[in-house]
Amino acid sequence: MRWWLKARRVHVLLLPALAGFCLMLAVLQESVVSLPSFLNGSANPVLFVLMAPVPVCSALALSLDSRLEEAEQTGVRQSHLWDGALIGGVLAVSVGAGWVLDTALGTTTGLPAGRNTVFLTGLVLCLRALVGPPAVMAPVAWIFAVIFFGLTSSDHPAFWTILPQTGGDPLAALATACAITAGLGVHLSNRRPARG
Numbered sequence: 516m517r518w519w520l521k522a523r524r525v526h527v528l529l530l531p532a533l534a535g536f537c538l539m540l541a542v543l544q545e546s547v548v549s550l551p552s553f554l555n556g557s558a559n560p561v562l563f564v565l566m567a568p569v570p571v572c573s574a575l576a577l578s579l580d581s582r583l584e585e586a587e588q589t590g591v592r593q594s595h596l597w598d599g600a601l602i603g604g605v606l607a608v609s610v611g612a613g614w615v616l617d618t619a620l621g622t623t624t625g626l627p628a629g630r631n632t633v634f635l636t637g638l639v640l641c642l643r644a645l646v647g648p649p650a651v652m653a654p655v656a657w658i659f660a661v662i663f664f665g666l667t668s669s670d671h672p673a674f675w676t677i678l679p680q681t682g683g684d685p686l687a688a689l690a691t692a693c694a695i696t697a698g699l700g701v702h703l704s705n706r707r708p709a710r711g
Contacts (some may be wrong), residue, residue, distance in 0.1 A: 522599065523578045532574030533608055536632070538623050539567040540616045548614055553664045561662050564624045565678050566607070568632035569654050576639050576651040579702075598705055602640070606633050606695070617682075626682040636690040640698025644705045685692055 523529075543563040552559035579598055585668065606629075613629030635654040642650035658678065665676040672679040680687035 528574040549665040572654045637694030643691035
């Protein structure tokens with residue numbers, strides 16, 4: 516297990532990313548910046564905290580891509596199952612941290628940020644099987660799509676955006692569950708290393 520943790524660079528990549536996620540949630544909270552919306556041609560108020568999942572998703576993708584290919588292809592250990600447990604653990608910590616910060620600070624952005632981390636990680640895992648390491652850009656691309664194209668004419672987030680939805684939004688919860696289920700399914704069924 517020690518070699519697997521070192522190969523995945525858990526202490527170098529994931530622990531700092533989770534710490535950065537918690538720091539962003541605590542510092543940014545409900546800070547807003549106005550960015551243009553291409554659909555309605557006006558300013559789009561965007562929560563800074565929408566960016567909080569990016570370090571966790573990126574670090575997780577980099578961690579999964581750092582492997583000892585020869586040892587893992589010939590070894591008897593099921594490292595892809597350990598990777599699945601690592602994904603689940605990181606996402607559980609993200610959601611838990613969001614809930615704790617919401618409870619402690621009285622905000623409403625922590626739990627949605629945790630949900631968004633799960634959703635975006637599901638997208639990355641699905642795309643890794645198709646495009647390999649460039650899938651790490653999926654969270655950033657989705658966030659920019661939400662920022663620039665996600666507002667309808669009535670200044671409400673479109674149903675597909677997921678990220679700006681409230682913590683209790685049932686459609687966002689369903690989309691998140693579907694994304695992570697598909698992502699984990701793709702990850703666990705694809706035992707070969709992602710294409711580089």
